[in-house]
Amino acid sequence: MRKLSLFGLLFLVIRRDLLLAMRRRSDVLTTLFFFVMVVSLFPLGVGPEPDMLRKMAGGVVWVSALLASMLSLARMFSADYLDGTLEQMMLSPQSLSVLVLGKIVAHWMSSGLPLVLIAPVLGLQFGMPVQALWALMLALLLGTPVLSMMGAIGAALTLGLRGGGVLVSLLVLPLCIPVLIFGSGAIQAVSSGMSAASNLALLGAFLLLALVFTPFITAQALKISME
């Protein structure tokens, strides 16, 4: 069997998973609509005062993004696990970490990236100023991949368990709190006239750390779950 180069493998897995996601478009759209709906629920819950909404906007969007990404985590490995593809992938003579990284990237592109793109519209609903909208997008762009990567560990650990969907949120949400803090911190910094650079830099650092370690840890978790 031909041994693929690492990048060849990465692109192959990303392409395959994106193709599968496109064939099941409703899954992608459900996550997006969930995100929009949760964000829209907050003004109904706390009242329509523009000042308060403007202050809350960053946090509301981030919490909703966190919940929406938890919602889509169960999909990351379960379909491949159920039809046996995942087992074949693990038997193949390729790097499992790179394979997992490809699945994570594809998952982010089909569930995280749409949130980043729709977030400015929701920010406008909350009356956020334009600079804050840029900070919101940048922070989400740096932060949502971390959510997908941390989530991949949880999804791999809870593979095939009863009640896995709720359990994965319980495991992953505490680990995602630093991302939430610095992500909404960036928006608050811009809103109060400061620079968001330090918060964004920390988010970037989280992204790099997660990029280095989580594919390997997720691969180990998959091995534990599949043996």
Place this chain on the structure above:
Amino acid sequence: MAINWFKYSSPTTFYALAGKMVPVFAWPAGLLLAVGLYIGFFVAPTDAIQSEAYRIFFIHVPISILSMFIYLIMAGYAALGLVFNTRLSSMMAQALAPTGALFAFVALWTGALWGKPMWGAWWVWDARLTSELILLFLYLGFIALHSSIDDPRRADRASALLAIVGSVNVPIIYFSVKWWNTLHQGSTIKFSGSSMHISMQQATFAVLAACWLYAIAMSLARVRSIILERERNSKWVSELPEVSR
């Protein structure tokens, strides 16, 4: 003479050893707790600023320290079990988790009781409180993952991986005091001399030692139950006097 260093790494021999060790740790724990609390509540002088309300310090601080330490020890045992495939290490990790969760909960509770007279609020969203809450969530996640997997070997290894990932959080708790500007006071016990009265130090260290001993005694007692549960089909368990009776 060759010493067999691994004699007590097998559940069979460790079960008997743990049974002998539980009272050795449990009695001093009770004694030290009584001494520490007596010094703390009756001997230590009243604080100039916080008056009598500060005395919950003698419970709150040792328990908070231990709640963080136990997580690291638990993650260490879990990592040992994952790397060397030793069954007893994973059982110890499983046995430590409920004690750690209890300590994290009591730390939050006593913190709330202390915060009400000091800050005028039961709960303040500062970094230390939030990190302690996250720590409690991490313990609960560990316990939940372990209990939802039926196969004990897979449960051990999966929760070990989770504990190792979660232990990244413990340094964040420690450094949160420096990272965020908070209401919470910094450390009072410093290596270069302490700002506390000597009897306050005595009380703190006595209760701290009591918490250590309590945690050890409890986890040993719990690991005995876990050994019995997992080895219930083996011959040596059925030959134990407390089982065959």
